Amino acid sequence: MELRVAKTAGFCFGVKRAVEKVYKQLARKKGEKIYTYGPIIHNEEVIKDMQQRGVTVLRTEEELDAVTEGTVIIRSHGVEKRIYDKLEAKHLSVVDATCPFVKKIHTIVKKESGQGHFIVIIGNPNHPEVQGIRGWAGKDAAIVQNAEDIPTLSINPEKKVCIVAQTTFNYNKFQDLVEIISEKSYDIVVLNTICNATKERQTEARSIAEQVDAMIVIGDKHSSNTQKLFEICADACKDTYYIQTLDDLNLNQLGSVETVGITAGASTPNNIIEEVQNNVRVIF
Ligand code: F3S
Numbered sequence: 047m048e049l050r051v052a053k054t055a056g057f058c059f060g061v062k063r064a065v066e067k068v069y070k071q072l073a074r075k076k077g078e079k080i081y082t083y084g085p086i087i088h089n090e091e092v093i094k095d096m097q098q099r100g101v102t103v104l105r106t107e108e109e110l111d112a113v114t115e116g117t118v119i120i121r122s123h124g125v126e127k128r129i130y131d132k133l134e135a136k137h138l139s140v141v142d143a144t145c146p147f148v149k150k151i152h153t154i155v156k157k158e159s160g161q162g163h164f165i166v167i168i169g170n171p172n173h174p175e176v177q178g179i180r181g182w183a184g185k186d187a188a189i190v191q192n193a194e195d196i197p198t199l200s201i202n203p204e205k206k207v208c209i210v211a212q213t214t215f216n217y218n219k220f221q222d223l224v225e226i227i228s229e230k231s232y233d234i235v236v237l238n239t240i241c242n243a244t245k246e247r248q249t250e251a252r253s254i255a256e257q258v259d260a261m262i263v264i265g266d267k268h269s270s271n272t273q274k275l276f277e278i279c280a281d282a283c284k285d286t287y288y289i290q291t292l293d294d295l296n297l298n299q300l301g302s303v304e305t306v307g308i309t310a311g312a313s314t315p316n317n318i319i320e321e322v323q324n325n326v327r328v329i330f
Pocket of ligand 1: 060
């Protein structure tokens with residue numbers, strides 16, 4: 047009998063780095079106030095653990111305004127430049143856990159904007175990462191999520207246009223949107239800022255699911271990337287189980303299978319993956 051665990055299961059590089067920064071601050075600054083601006087990841091188990099150790103999650107800008115001392119950790123999605131300015135003006139200690147791939151987009155957008163170029167961000171306007179990126183561009187910027195948004199763009203034809211993408215945007219859709227914008231014959235520079243972590247995780251999950259008798263997908267029920275992983279695996283393997291923790295898994299269901307695969311969403315911590323893995327191993 048064989049158990050195959052996806053190498054890409056669980057935290058991506060940026061999420062892992064952000065979570066580690068929180069625990070490092072907790073260890074270094076015992077007794078001091080530590081805040082995260084927004085929940086550091088979309089996993090209630092992890093947030094609960096951090097809160098129990100003394101971290102306060104600031105959920106709104108008003109809550110941030112009320113902070114007078116301590117350390118504020120900026121989460122992996124990043125924030126607008128305005129927020130950095132605010133934190134500096136308040137003389138708060140800042141730990142920047144913005145994913146370096148997101149930070150790179152901030153730098154690009156700031157530079158291109160400074161050169162007088164129009165910035166087009168391809169992404170979801172309601173996502174904090176996209177709002178953060180928008181906050182590094184000047185007035186001449188727009189967010190495009192769908193083809194319908196393109197006719198509403200009002201760009202001075204003399205201006206150069208710089209296009210960037212939300213890190214988790216679908217690559218094919220990005221290409222389609224860039225093509226439509228290109229038809230408008232602007233002077234365009236396209237920077238593909240999509241991060242490969244999500245795609246690699248999905249590709250590996252499908253490949254494992256195709257080769258096993260049963261597949262286990264671990265992640266928060268509200269995590270959209272875990273839901274997507276489940277759909278991909280269920281499509282390739284009819285015995286696919288979606289669990290949040292080991293408690294949701296009925297090990298008897300796996301009694302008669304020969305091979306089992308395991309993957310997990312980007313916000314699933316390693317200890318939950320390991321616990322499932324160890325318990326599945328026991329029945330083999
Ligand atoms: Fe993760 Fe950073 Fe990519 S947070 S998905 S490694 S952009």
